[in-house]
Amino acid sequence: MSVVTDDPMGDMIIERLSRCTHPVKVGGRFGTAFLYNELLESTPETDRVREWVVTADQFTRDPLLELRLRPELIELAPSADYLALIHVEGAWxxxxxxxxxxxxxxxxxxxxxxxxxxxxxxxxxxxxxxxxVQAVLADGERRAWALGHFDYEVVEVPGEPRPQGLVGASVTRDPDGVVRWRGELPEGFAGAPVFVADQLGRREFAMRCVGVVASADRNPTIVTFDIIRELVARASNSASRTRGWRGLLGRRRGDHT
Known part of the structure; x- marks a missing residue:
């Protein structure tokens, strides 16, 4: 269940990316993860990508990570409500x-x-x-949106665990260089992607994912996507050296299955 707003940017996020997030749980802590596609090669017919799960560090260090299976993200619905990722803490x-x-x-x-x-x-x-990222944060606070999953279940709606929500506030860089979400976020939004509207012209804007929520307390830290890109490059090099690569995907343009 996504929170649809009257905001054109909010509507664009819901339309284009509502199926990129997953509710996660470690022990008694609730959070959000999302999928990122690293582009390796682009041709008129096909994009070759490596696909990654991205979340807050706090959900990556336990032997058991529970990932909810949202019915709208799956063809031929599975029999389980969640996927238990066991002993993957060393793979992050x-x-x-x-x-x-x-x-x-x-x-x-x-x-x-x-x-x-x-x-x-x-x-x-x-x-x-x-x-x-530097341009987004150059002029003080910028309006931003976080797309995450609440820490409760809608028991009266079958198949609606951990509903999705879109929350708006702003992001800014502190004098000490830390990027922060200015405001509160609901419990469960740690690990959620954060978006801004990048102005292209007087009447045009582009949607940018500026980073990920590292925690969900008041004014939480945002890890920006330039750092995530560096992290993905390091993970790719490590995987190539140790066990080959099993995460390579070929996608037709516009194909999200």
Missing amino acids: TRRAGVGVLSSWVLHEHADRKGWRWRTQEVTDGIAATKQQ
Whole structure:
């Protein structure tokens, strides 16, 4: 269940990316994870990407991570309500409060069970570069939106665990260089992607994912996407050296299945 607003930017986020997030749980802590596609090669017919799960570091260090299976993200609905990722704590690559994990573990599980993911992802075109992050934060506070999952279940709506919500506030960089969300976020939003509207012209704007929520307390830290890109590059190099790569995907343009 997404919170639809009268805001054109909010509506764009819901339309294009509502299927990129996953509710996660570790012990008694609730959070959010999302999918990011690292673009490797683009041709007129196909984009070759590596797909990653991105979340807050605090959900990556336990032997058991529970990932909710949202029915709208799946073709041929599975029999379980959640996917238990066991003993993957050593497979995460971490830095500065964020962790990334190859999504092959999700696709491998779906293949074994006979169903397919039907998702959306934060793409390379949406993920902010270092220069774009600097531009976003150059002029003080910027309006921002976080797309995450609340820490409760809607028991009266079947198949609606951990509803999704879109929360608006602003982001800014502190004098000490820390990027923060200015305001409160609901419990469960740690690990959520954060978006801004990048002005292209008088009447045009582009949606940018500026980073990820590292915690969900008041004025939480935001780990910006330039750091996430560096982390993904490190994880890719490590995977290539140690066990080859199992997370390589070929996607037709506009194909999110």
